[in-house]
Amino acid sequence: xxxxxxxxxxxxxxxxxxxxxxxxxxPLMTVVNYSVQDVFDANTRFFTGTEWFVQMLxxxxxxxxxxxxxxxxxxxxxxxxxxxxxxxxxxxxKGWQASAVLILVTLxxxxxxxxxxxxxxxxxRGDIGLMGWGLRELGYEYNITRSTVDAWGxxxxxxxxxxxxxxxxxxxxxxxxxxxxxxxxxxxDRASRWAVFRYIQLPKLTNVLVIGxxxxxxxSFMIYAEPFVLTGGGPGSSTTFLSQSLTTMAIxxxxxxxxxxxxxxxxxxxxxxxxxFYTAIMNMQKDKEGGA
Amino acid sequence: MxxxxxxxxxxxxxxxxxxxxxxxxxxxxxxxxxERKGFLPISTTRGDRLFxxxxxxAYLHLLVVGFTPLSIxxxxxxxxxxxxxxxxxx
Numbered sequence: 001x002x003x004x005x006x007x008x009x010x011x012x013x014x015x016x017x018x019x020x021x022x023x024x025x026x027p028l029m030t031v032v033n034y035s036v037q038d039v040f041d042a043n044t045r046f047f048t049g050t051e052w053f054v055q056m057l058x059x060x061x062x063x064x065x066x067x068x069x070x071x072x073x074x075x076x077x078x079x080x081x082x083x084x085x086x087x088x089x090x091x092x093x094k095g096w097q098a099s100a101v102l103i104l105v106t107l108x109x110x111x112x113x114x115x116x117x118x119x120x121x122x123x124x125r126g127d128i129g130l131m132g133w134g135l136r137e138l139g140y141e142y143n144i145t146r147s148t149v150d151a152w153g154x155x156x157x158x159x160x161x162x163x164x165x166x167x168x169x170x171x172x173x174x175x176x177x178x179x180x181x182x183x184x185x186x187x188x189d190r191a192s193r194w195a196v197f198r199y200i201q202l203p204k205l206t207n208v209l210v211i212g213x214x215x216x217x218x219x220s221f222m223i224y225a226e227p228f229v230l231t232g233g234g235p236g237s238s239t240t241f242l243s244q245s246l247t248t249m250a251i252x253x254x255x256x257x258x259x260x261x262x263x264x265x266x267x268x269x270x271x272x273x274x275x276x277f278y279t280a281i282m283n284m285q286k287d288k289e290g291g292a
Numbered sequence: 293m294x295x296x297x298x299x300x301x302x303x304x305x306x307x308x309x310x311x312x313x314x315x316x317x318x319x320x321x322x323x324x325x326x327e328r329k330g331f332l333p334i335s336t337t338r339g340d341r342l343f344x345x346x347x348x349x350a351y352l353h354l355l356v357v358g359f360t361p362l363s364i365x366x367x368x369x370x371x372x373x374x375x376x377x378x379x380x381x382x
Contacts, residue, residue, distance in 0.1 A: 029306060030296045039297060047299055050357045050364055057358030268350050275347065283334050 028267075034260035052261035061237070062245055062262065066269075069242045073220040076159045080216060081209065083160065084167025089201070091172055102172075105165045117229025120158045124230075144231055148238040151231045155239055158226055163219065167212045174208035175201060210281045214274060221270055242266060309346075316342060330382045341382045345375035 035052055039045045056062060087105065092098045111119070124144055126132040135142035144151045178200065186196045224243040227233065233240035246266065250259035316339060325338040336344070349371035356367035 026296070029302075032305070033297045033299060033302045036299060036302060037297060045297060047301075049301075053354065053357050057354060265354065268347075268354070272347060272351070275343075279334060 031260045031263055034256050035264055036257075038257050048257060052258045053265075056258055056262045056265060062242075065237075065240055065242050065245045068238075068240070069221060072156070072223070072241060073217055075156055076163070076220050077213060077216055079156070079160050080164045080167050081213060084164050084212065085171050085205065085209075087164065087168040088171035088175055089197070091168070093176075102169075105168055107165075108162050109165050109169075111162070113225035114229055116158065116162050117226045120154065120226075121230050124154055144235075146235055148235055151235060151239050155227050155230060158230065159220065159223070162226070163216060167209075167216065170208040170212045171205055174205045178204050206281070206285065210278070214277060217273065217277070218270060221273075312342070332378075332382045336382060338379065341378045342375070344382070345371075345378045348374065348378075 036047060036049060037045045038048050091101050091105070108116075123129045124132045124142070126136050126143065132142055141147075142150055144154050182200050183196065186200060191199075222243055223241055224247070227239050227241060228244055231239045233244050243266075246259055246262055249255050249262065319338070327335050327337045329335040332341075332344070349367075352371050352374070353364065353367040356362050356370075357364055
C-alpha cells in the first residue's frame with residue numbers, strides 16, 4: 001500500500017488548536033502552576049514543590065472517594081451497555097413507531113443534570129415522592145438520607161435512567177447501518193437469533209460501543225451535579241464522588257494548591273483509562289482487518 | 293502572564309515539553325516515522341511512544357513522590373531513561 005499523506009492538511013486545524021489552547025491548554029498549565037505553590041492572594045505565594053502531591057496521594061478521604069468512583073463507574077457501565085444494546089435491538093425499525101420510540105427514549109438525555117437530581121430528589125421522598133412513598137407502603141424502610149444501600153441504589157438507577165438512552169441511540173444508529181444483505185445471508189444459513197446477534201450485529205456495533213463506553217466512562221467518572229443534588233454526598237460520605245471532594249476542597253475551603261494537585265491526578269487517571277481503552281479497541285480492529 | 297502564577301520549575305517543565313514537541317515535528321519532517329512493533333504489545337509510531345513515555349513518567353513521578361521517601365530527581369532520571377528506551381526499542 002503506497003498511500004501518500006499530505007501533512008499540509010494539519011495546518012487547517014490551527015484555528016481549532018488556538019481555541020483549545022485558550023479553553024483547555026492554558027487553564028491546565030495554570031493548574032500545574034498552582035499545584036506547586038501555596039497561593040494566598042495575588043501577591044503572596046510560596047513555592048511548595050511536591051508537598052501537595054504527597055498530601056493528596058496519602059489522603060484517606062480521597063483514596064476512598066477514588067475507589068468509590070471506580071466502583072460507581074464500573075457498575076453503571078456494566079448495567080448501561082448491555083441494557084442499551086438490548087433497548088436498541090427492541091426499538092422498531094421503521095414507520096411512525098420508530099420516530100415515536102426514538103423521541104421517548106431520548107427524553108431523559110435532554111434534561112439538565114441539576115434537574116435530573118431534583119426530579120429524583122422529589123421522586124424518592126417518603127412523603128410525596130412516588131417511589132419513596134410507594135416503597136414505604138410496600139413495607140420497605142426506604143430512606144436515601146440514612147441508608148447507604150438506598151442512596152447507592154438510587155444514584156445508580158438515576159444514572160441508568162439518565163444515560164442508558166445514549167448507548168441505546170448509538171447502538172440504534174449502528175444497527176441501522178448494517179446492510180439488509182447480511183440478514184438475508186443469515187436467514188439462508190438458518191442462523192439462530194443469537195448467532196445473528198453474535199456474529200453480525202455485535203461486531204458491527206464495536207465502533208459505536210467504543211464511543212459509547214468512552215463517553216459513559218468519562219461522564220460517570222466526572223459525575224457531580226446529580227448525586228450532589230440527590231444525596232449531597234451522604235449518608236456520611238458514602239456517595240461523595242471524586243468531583244465533589246474536589247469541589248469541597250477548591251471552592252469550599254479555597255485550598256487552591258492541594259485541589260490543583262488533586263485535579264492533575266484526577267486528569268491523569270481519566271487520560272490513562274481513556275487511552276488504554278481507545279488503544280485496545282483500535283488494535284482489535286486493526287487485527288481484524290489484517291486477518292480478513 | 294503573571295496571573296498564571298509561573299514558577300521557575302513549571303516554566304522549565306513546559307518549555308521542555310514544548311521543545312520536545314517542536315523537536316518531534318522537525319524529526320518527523322526530516323525523517324518520517326514508520327509504525328513498527330518493538331517490545332510494547334502494540335505497534336506504535338514515534339509520537340505514540342513519546343506519549344506513552346510521558347504518561348508513564350507522570351505516573352512514575354506520582355508513585356515516587358507519594359509513596360516512597362526517594363527524591364523526585366530519581367523519578368526524573370528514571371523517566372528520562374525509560375523515555376529513551378521506549379523511543380529506541382519500544
